[in-house]
Amino acid sequence: MSEVTYVQPFDENFTTAFCPELVLVAGLFALIIIPNLGKATFRIPGTQIRLPYFLGGERYSAFSNPRLPSWIAAITLIIAFVEVLMTFDGGLQRYMIVSELLPTTINEVNSGDVLVNGGSHILPGSSKELLLINGFSRLFEMIFFGALSLAAIASMNRLQSFDASDRSTNALYNNRRQADFYILLLTTGMGMAIVALAQDMFVLFLGLELASFSSYVLVAFHKESKEGTEGGMKYFIVGSVASGIGLYGLSMLYLWAGSLQLGELSVAFDAAMSPQGSPALPLIALGFVLVGFGFKVSAAPFHFAAPDAYAGASSPVAGILATASKAMGIVGLTRMLLIVASPESSDGSAIWLVALGILSVVTMTWGNIAALGSDNPKRMLAYSSVAHAGYMLAGLTAIGAWNWDPRLAGHGGDAAIMVMTAILFHLVVLVCFKLGAFLVLSVLESEGEVSQMSNMRGLAKREPLLAVSMFIFMISLAGVPPMSGFMSKLLVIMGIVKVAIGDMGDAISNGDLLSIGDAHWVWWLALIMVLNSAISMFYYLRVVVTMYFHEPEGTRQGPLPNGWQVRTAIFACVVASVFFGINADALIELCEMAANSLNYSWASQ
C-alpha cells in the first residue's frame, strides 16, 4: 500500500489528484457557457464602437443545436469515468486533501504537527482532512460516473428537442430545458463524488445535499406526466425531512465530539463505548444520521417516497436513483457504521448489529412482497431496488460481526473484506442491470405511458432484441446464473456465510462438534436472503412472461421509436451484465482492492 500524499487545495499535485472532478467542473462551465455563445456586443458609451463579448445575443448556429448540451454532458461524464478508470491503472496513488499544509521551511512547528509527504511538508494540528482519494472512493466514483454517463446518453432520446430554427414557444421551451437537465446531471455527479471522497461529515453532508437537490429537480423534470411533478414533490419533502434529521444528528455529533472529522469521531466513539464512556448521545446522533442515509438507500421504513419518485421520474433518472444514488447512501452508511461506529469498538460485534440486521430483513422482505403486488413496472423496479438495499444491508450487518469468533484472531479481517468486496461488486453490477432495465422502459416510454405491466405486452414480437435485453436484466436482478446478478448475490451470501462460519472449519477438523447454531446468527440472514430471492423470481418472471406471452396491446404495435443512443447504452448494459457474470475475476480484484483500502484495521488484523 503506497503512502498517502497530502495536498492542499489548488496546490501542487491538486490537479493530478482531483482530475476527474475537475473535468466535471470544466464540463459544468462548458455547459453553461457554450450554448450561450452569441453575437452579443457592448457599445462603449459615447462612441459607436461595439465590442463583442460573446455571451448572449443572437446565438451562433454552431452552438445552437439543442442536442449540444447532452453531448457536452455525456462526453464530460465519459471522460471523468475514463479518468477514474485510469487512476486504477498501475497501482492507485492515494491523496488526502487537507485544509492546511505548510512547507517545511516554515519554522513555526507547534505540538500536534506532523511531517508528511516524506518529510517535505508539515501538517499542522489545526489542519482538517477534507477529501481522501483512495481505492474505495475511486470505485464509487466509477459507479457514479458510469451510471450518469449511461443515463446522459440514454436521455438524449427521452427529452424532446426541436430544430433550432423552430421558433414556437414549445420548441424554445423544450430546447432551453436541455441545458438545465444536463447541468443538473453534472451537479448530481459532482455531489456524489464529494460524498465518496469526504473525510469530514460536514463536507459529506454538503455533497449529499448537492446531489440530493439536483436529483429532486431531476425527478420533477418529467413534466409530461402529472406523476412527475407529484413524485418530485414527494421525493423532495420526504428527502428534505430525512436530510434534516440527518443534519440534526450531525449537529449532535459535533456537540458531543467537537469535530466532524471521521478519524476524530471514530476515536471518540471508541472511548464512549468503553465501560467508562457514556454512549447515549452519540448513539442517538448515530440513529438520526442513519435515517438520512437510510432514505438514500431506500431502506424500509424510509422507502415510502421511492416508488412514487421512481414512477414519476423519467426512466433514466429513476435508474440513477436506483443505482448511483443508492451507492451514495451506501457510502454514507459505510462511513458512519464502519468508520465512526466501527465494529472493533466492542468485542467483535458492533453496537448497531441487531438493529441493522432487523432493518435488513424488514427491508428485503417488504421490498419483495410489495413488488409482488405492483402492476406498474417502474414501481416494481423501485420495490425490487428496496429489496436489493436489504441484501446490501444484510452484508453490512455481517461486517458488523466480523470478529465475533475469538478463534478468528489473526485473519478475521478477510471475512470483512470479503463482504465489503461483495457489496461493492453488487453496486457496480447493479448499474449494469438495474439501470439497463430502466433504460428499456425508457425506450417504451418514448412511445407513451409505461404505468402498467400491460404496456410491455408483446415486446418480444415488437422488439426482439430489447426483449432479450430485458430478459437478461430481469434474470440478472433475480440472480440466475450465469448473469452478473447471480455472481454479486453469491458473493454477498458467501461473505455473510464466511463471517458466520468464522473459523469453525478449523475447529471441526480438530474434532469439535459444532452445528449451525454455533455459527453467528448472521447465517440466518443468508437463508432469508436466498428465500427472498426465490420470492423475487415471481415478479421478475412476470415481466418476461408479459413480454413473451401476450400479444401487443391495442394501438401499441410495431417497432418502437428509434434512438440509437439509448440502444447503445442498453447494449453496453447487457454486455456488462453478462460479462461480469462470466468473467468476474478482474472486477472482484478491483473491488477487493477498494475494500482493503476502506479500513486499515482489517488489513492489520
Add this chain to the structure above:
Amino acid sequence: MPLVGLPIIASLIIMATVSNLSEEVREKMVNPIRWAILLFSLGLLGLTTAMFYNYFGDINGFEGIAFNTYEFTARYSWVDSLGIYWSVGLDALSFPMVWLTTLLLPITIIATWDEKNGAFYHPLILLMGGALIGVFVSLDLFMFYVFWELTLIPMFFLILKWGGADRKYAAQKFFIYTFTASVVMLLGLVTLYFLQNPLEPLAYSGSLTGRTFDIPELVTYAQNANMNGNWFLGASMQKIIFVMLMLGFLVKLPAVPFHTWLPDAHVQAPTGGSMLLAGVMLKMGAYGMFRLPVALFPHALEHFQLALMAIGMISLVWGSIVCLGQTNLKKMVAYSSVSHMGVICIGIATMQPIGWAAALFMMFAHGIISPHLFAVCGAFKHHYHSMEIGEMRGMAKHSPWLATSMMFAWMASLGLPLLAGFVAELMVLIALWHFLIAEGWSVLWMVGPALTIAVTAAYYLWSMQRTIFEGGDETQPPASMDGHPIPDIANHEKLAMFVLAMFTILFGVMPWIALDMMNDWTIQIFEGLIMPILGNFSGGV
C-alpha cells in the same frame, strides 16, 4: 471440453442471428438451421460414442477407474479469487448421462422436426442439451450450480413459447419451484465451502477465500474426515447440510411431496421439451445425489436412510395410484415418471451396491423410455389435437404406426422383460429384498412395490385398451378432429420412435453394455468410500 461450450455458443449465435431477421427470411432459414443443428448433435453423439469405445485411446475406459478419479479431465482457471475453475471430467456415473443427452438431442430434433417457429426452437433444444451436458461433466461446485440453473432458462422458454393452453402458469411454476429449492441448495453449498479448514487450504483454493469449489478435492477431504467413526463436519452440521442439498435434488427428481411442478410442466410443455425434461432433466436430481450428498455425507445418508426410503415408497405408490385416475394421456405419463423416480429413490435408500447400480441403470433406462412415451403423447396431440384418453378409439385400425409405437413404449415403461426398464426394476426389487433381510424387517414390505407394478400394468393396459383396441371396426375419431381424415404419424416421428425402440430393446437384451460400468462404479464407491466408513453390509458387494 467442446461438449459443453460448443452447443451453447452455437445455439446462442444462431438465435442472436435469427432474431435480427425478418419473418420471411426466418421462415426460409428454418430448414438449414435445423439440418445444421441435427448434424451438430449427431456429431456430439459420435463424439461421446467414440469416447465409450475408447476411440481416443488415452484413457483406461470408464471401467476399473478408482472412486473419485475421472477421465477426460480439463481444468482452466475461471475466478481465481474464489477458487472457481472450469473443471470437467467424466466417470462411470456421469458418462451414461452425457451419452444419453447426446443421444436424445438428435432424436428430439427429429421427432419434433416441424415444430413451429423452428428457427428458435431447434437452437433452444441445442442450448438445453449443452446446459444439461454441463451439469453432468462439471467437477466444480460453482460450475455445477451455474449449469444446474442454466437448464431452467431454455426449458422455461420452451414451455412458455411452444407449450399448451395453460403454459404461462406451468412455466412460472416450474421455474420458481425448482429455483427455490436450488437456492436453498446453494446456501448449503456455500456453507459447506466455508466449513473447509482455512488453515490447511486444499488445492485450487481461491486467493480471496482460501477455500475451493473443486468436487474431487472436496470428496477426498470429506472421505478422510469421515474415517475412523468421525462424521465429516460433525454430526449435526452434516445432517443440516445433507438436508439442504437433498432438498434441491429431491425437488428436481421430483419425489413426493415435491412433485407438483412436474405434471403441470409436462402437460404444458411441447413434445421436445417433455422429452428432454423427462429424459435427462429429472435425472439431474438423482445424479446430483450420487455426486454430492452420497459421496460427501455417507453418515447422514445412513441416518436418513429410512426417510429416503419412505419418500421413495410414497413416490412409487402414490405416483402410480394417481396415474389410475388420469384421463389426460400426458399427465398419466408424467405421474408414471414420478413413480419411476420413486424407484430410483428406493434404490439409493437401500444402500446396497445392487440397489445403487439399479438406480443408475434406472436413470439410464428411464432416460430412453420416457422420451419415447412423450414422443407418442406428442404425436397424439399433434395429429389428433386431443390428449383425453377416452376420446380416441380404435387407433390400431387407422393409425397402425402410432398404435404400435404406443404399445411398445407403454410395455417398456411397465417393465416388460427383455426391455430396458425391466432390468432396473428387477434389480431394485432384489436390492429391497436384501435391505429388508439385512434390517430384519418383514418381507411383507415387498408387497407395496410389487403391487405397484400391478397397478402400473393396470393403468397402462387400461389406457391402451381404450385408445388402441376399443371401437374395433367402427373407429371413433376424437371430436377435436372435426371429421377430418385421421393421419398416421409422419416419417420423421416414425424414425425417432423406431430408434428409441431399438435402444430400448438393445439395453433390455444386453444391459451389460451400460450396466457393467455402472456396476463397476458402484463397486468402486462401496469399496473405496462406503465400506471403509460405514463398515460392511450384510448385503455385501
